[in-house]
Amino acid sequence: MVLKLYGWRPSPYVQMVMVVLYEKRIPFEFINVELSKLENRRPEYAAVHPFTQVPAIDDDGFILYESRAICRYLEEKYSNEGTRLIPADLHKRALVEQAFWTEAYHFSMHAKPILFEYVVRSMMNGLEIDQRRVVKETKALLATVDFYEQLLSKQRYIAGDEFSLADIYHLPATTDLSERAKINIIEGRPNVERWIRDVMDRESWRKVKEQRVSKL
Numbered sequence: 001m002v003l004k005l006y007g008w009r010p011s012p013y014v015q016m017v018m019v020v021l022y023e024k025r026i027p028f029e030f031i032n033v034e035l036s037k038l039e040n041r042r043p044e045y046a047a048v049h050p051f052t053q054v055p056a057i058d059d060d061g062f063i064l065y066e067s068r069a070i071c072r073y074l075e076e077k078y079s080n081e082g083t084r085l086i087p088a089d090l091h092k093r094a095l096v097e098q099a100f101w102t103e104a105y106h107f108s109m110h111a112k113p114i115l116f117e118y119v120v121r122s123m124m125n126g127l128e129i130d131q132r133r134v135v136k137e138t139k140a141l142l143a144t145v146d147f148y149e150q151l152l153s154k155q156r157y158i159a160g161d162e163f164s165l166a167d168i169y170h171l172p173a174t175t176d177l178s179e180r181a182k183i184n185i186i187e188g189r190p191n192v193e194r195w196i197r198d199v200m201d202r203e204s205w206r207k208v209k210e211q212r213v214s215k216l
């Protein structure tokens, strides 16, 4: 049975899983859970995801939620298909793991509150953006990106010279930061720019981007 992806296309977490599915060339059926209509709160969806969020997958009866767990599962199950996203070599794999945690604790940790201010608050009429929070988190985010600039002067991708799942984890937030919060992390950072352009030029991301809706 074809793998089912429960998702909502504007969600960065859903986009991450879709990039992996395209990179691995795994056929899937997209089941739209329209968050703007609160379809995720329907009892039948609560049976799939106890926290009623997207994404989730149903792989022939095996239900899995949490985007990063789904990406890892797909990479492991289809390790020999499409693009290899986690290297077999111990040291290279450890560096990818290091990049996962760097992304979570030093990149997304700051990108998320900024996007919350610009995306979520803008959906709640009358709520003003907390500029102090945005300034504080942007400063911390750009310090991480400055570190990335140095790192990427020595290697092609964020975890080494090979494209990996760690690059994919950065994609949706980077796009949303530039499109929704107008925070341009590539300006004045030629190596970050080269990396982002390289990753965004992949067919997998172009396919996901085509399907994103421009407005939440």
Ligand SMILES: N[C@@H](CCC(=O)N[C@@H](CS)C(=O)NCC(=O)O)C(=O)O
Pocket: 010, 011, 012, 013, 035, 040, 052, 053, 054, 055, 065, 066, 067, 068
């Ligand atoms: N940690 C989760 C986060 C998923 C998440 O926050 N999804 C949002 C959409 S971007 C959602 O479903 N929100 C609806 C809700 O929380 O009610 C993951 O990585 O899968």
